[in-house]
Amino acid sequence: MSAERHNVVHKQCGAVLVLVMIFLVVFSALAVSLAASSGANIQIASNQHRANGALHAAQSGLECAKYIVRTVALGQTATNTVSDAEANTTWTTMCTYLQSKALDGKTVSAASRFTDTRGAGDQIVTQQIDYGSPQLCFTIRLYRYDGDPRTIKAEVWGMDGPASRKISMDMAVVKDNEVLNYAVASRARTWLAGDVTIHGNLYSAWKYQNISPFHTTSDSTVDGTIGTILDKVGPDLYAGKTKMPYDLETLDADGNPVYDASGNKVISPTDEIQGQYRSIKYSVNYGDKAVNMPGMKASDYDTSQYKAQTTAIPTSYYDAATVTEYAPHAAGDYGKPGPSGGLKLTRYVVQNKTLTNVTVPSNKNVLFQNTTFNGVLYVDGGASGNSNNIRFDNCTFNGPIITKPSTDTSSGWWQRNQLYFTGAATFQNQTDIPSTILAPNFSVDIGNTNPTRSDNNVLTGAVVGGIVDVRGHAQVYGTIISMFDTSPYPSGYVSNIGATLGDGGSETTDPGDVGVITITPDPRNLLPSGIMSPIVIKPDPQTYSEGV
Secondary structure (H helix, E strand, O other): OOOOHHHHHHHHHHHHHHHHHHHHHHHHHHHHHHHHHHHHHHHHHHHHHHHHHHHHHHHHHHHHOOOHHHHHOOOOOOOOOOHHHHHHHHHHHHHHHHHOOOHHOOOOOEEEEEOOOOOEEEEOOOOEEEEEEEEEEEEEEEEEEEEEEEEEEEEEEEEEOOOEEEEEEEEEEOOOOOOHHHHEEOEEEEEEEEEEEEEEEEEOOOOOOOOOOOOOOHHHHHHHHEEEEEOOOOOOOOOOOOOOOOOOOOOOOOEEEEEEOOOOOOOOOOEEEEOEEEEEEEEOOOOOHHHHHOOOHHHHEOHOOOOHHOOEEEEHOOOOOOOOOOOEEEOEEEEEEOOOOOEEEEEEEEEEEEEEEEEOOOOOOEEOOOOOOOOEEEOOEEEEOOEEEEEEEEOOOOEEEEOOOOOOOOOHHHHEEEEEOOOOOOEEOOOOOOOOEEEEEOOEEEEOOOOOOOOOEEEEEEEEEEEEEEEEEEEEEEOEEOOOOOOOOOOOOOEEEEEEOEEOOOOOOOHHHHEEEEEEOOOOOOOOOOOOEEEEEEEEHHHHHOOO
């Protein structure tokens, strides 16, 4: 081999060695970088895992706080808002209850005072409570400010080793208003007939399984659920049957609703519920709770505070002559009894007057015509031999109508104690009382309310009666509570919402009874004062927040 060729080969070997060394350096650097990156990713993943663990622990702690406020036994109130004194008692009771629970077997120190940038207040704080392991735990702090005793704030810290997360939520100390979650809540059967739209849920505590608790016509709409205490199949409380002798809805062999190929609910001609609705809930609040929702029984009510604001109608306001009417009456003629007879009434008459904060004494059975009522109208009566059947014809109500709670449960109670609205009834409550009609165990018959559809026939707040019928044109922004226990009368006493000439429920119908009715409940409303109801601590999901 020549010297020249030997030098070329030697140079090529040296170049390859240099390239190998360069590649070794590069790949070594990459390996170190990948190792470092993997370590960082592992650390990030670990940190994220701990952060998630801390958040889950905090969420568990919040559920624990909700459990405490949901299960603590608090007092009751008859006013529609909780007073400062009642809020203070609620706070003390809750703190004592939290201490007695000894969560995770750990003691809780007594409530203490604190001051921060928002002001001074009271607080109670738990020890660290294990959530699966000692390093996974949460701490609950419940506190309130002196300036807002009806808001209890929950602050929960979740921890997973060095990671921590905070969850906060406000809880309001309020009067229980569970019944206001419904558009119509009734202890009787409920019928929807005609152009009726319910923007909410229906509920019936009717207990006889052999007679349907609901009946609706095809033009009715329930934008919500229909709830019954009855089961689809079960022991009949009335006749020993094992299945309802009717169908609320069309069900398959497994008891599930039937839908067609387009996903629409199948409604058979024999179904009791013919109109549109979301779903039917069976066994809702089964048992005592069905009739123990505040506002569903007469013993919940004490309306004497309203009567104290009024004075009796002056004798000089009554016409010289009385009139004779019947309840129920013949179609189109109040002076003749209905087809099955009627209670004969001697009515005092008040016409073309403006009355402010007045009481109608018992046994007057007044006929009010073209009368305007300001403030509170209180109707006395409510007992056998001491009753009142009032007819309002073309009247305007600028305040609520409130009655003495009726204790009359004997046959014909609904004839003796009744509020009957005919003609154009204009409701425009201008008071701060969250009720249009508060008539415990009186029959409330809002007959052909405004023959002409308008914005005047608006009922705001609770509409409470023994049996409540609403016909004609009406808009209800609140809850209808039909709270008379109809169990002694298993075949009748239907709460009618709407009417058609061919389907009026338990009543005959006139052309003026047919109209358009809408009911829109608002669970944010207050129950009126005069209804005894438990105080509750209600979490507000809209105030939920997360932090670190």
